[in-house]
Amino acid sequence: DQQVKQNSPSLSVQEGRISILNCDYTNxxxxxxxxxxxxxxxxxxxxxSISSIKDKNEDGRFTVFLNKSAKHLSLHIVPSQxxxxxxxxCAASEKNTGNQFYFGTGTSLTVIP
Amino acid sequence: xxxxxxxxxYLIKTRxxxxxxSCSPISGHRSVSWYQQTPGQGLQxxxxxxxxxQRNKGNFPGRFSGRQFSNSRSEMNVSTLxxxxxxxxxxxxxxAALNExxxxxxxxxxxx
Numbered sequence: 363d364q365q366v367k368q369n370s371p372s373l374s375v376q377e378g379r380i381s382i383l384n385c386d387y388t389n390x391x392x393x394x395x396x397x398x399x400x401x402x403x404x405x406x407x408x409x410x411s412i413s414s415i416k417d418k419n420e421d422g423r424f425t426v427f428l429n430k431s432a433k434h435l436s437l438h439i440v441p442s443q444x445x446x447x448x449x450x451x452c453a454a455s456e457k458n459t460g461n462q463f464y465f466g467t468g469t470s471l472t473v474i475p
Numbered sequence: 476x477x478x479x480x481x482x483x484x485y486l487i488k489t490r491x492x493x494x495x496x497s498c499s500p501i502s503g504h505r506s507v508s509w510y511q512q513t514p515g516q517g518l519q520x521x522x523x524x525x526x527x528x529q530r531n532k533g534n535f536p537g538r539f540s541g542r543q544f545s546n547s548r549s550e551m552n553v554s555t556l557x558x559x560x561x562x563x564x565x566x567x568x569x570x571a572a573l574n575e576x577x578x579x580x581x582x583x584x585x586x587x
Contacts, residue, residue, distance in 0.1 A: 403580065406578045408576065460525060461531070461569055464520065
């Protein structure tokens with residue numbers, strides 16, 4: 363069963379506007395979350411992470427928000443750029459489980475120039 | 476610093492055969508994880524090795540196995556291949572637990 367879900371397979375946004383990618387999870391024991399970006403024919407690359415002791419983490423144009431009560435996290439990209447067009451995966455893990463990460467199915471973001 | 480390398484990049488096999496995929500992590504990384512990516516399923520965790528020991532295992536049949544060598548290089552083996560094993564197999568390395576994982580480009584396995 364899918365413990366991490368990304369319900370929007372695709373998203374299109376105009377250049378310069380905000381992109382919001384969403385992710386829901388079912389396991390309340392998850393306490394560490396990451397976002398990855400993937401271009402075709404390449405492996406995923408790490409974008410940003412957040413632990414459950416925080417509700418927000420920022421890194422340049424990327425901000426991740428975590429709502430533990432709703433078991434929901436989101437990635438905001440502001441402003442969106444054409445080079446941001448890629449597939450974005452969220453992933454989650456429980457403390458003390460090493461690197462066993464559960465990934466969502468991905469959201470394909472297209473930023474229109 | 477060299478990234479994670481995976482060989483081969485592409486592989487075509489027939490049902491019933493077995494296959495071995497290889498992953499060389501970033502120098503100094505002791506954790507190697509393997510994932511299977513199929514359309515609509517995202518990345519599914521196969522297993523993680525740390526210091527030559529399997530530390531975690533996902534929900535895959537016993538046909539999927541792996542090992543890690545003393546230099547942290549890892550291999551993944553799939554025996555008695557099935558059509559459904561066609562996928563992109565990704566390897567990721569990290570320094571330690573709950574650290575950023577660095578992914579290789581993957582091995583595209585096609586089972587005919």
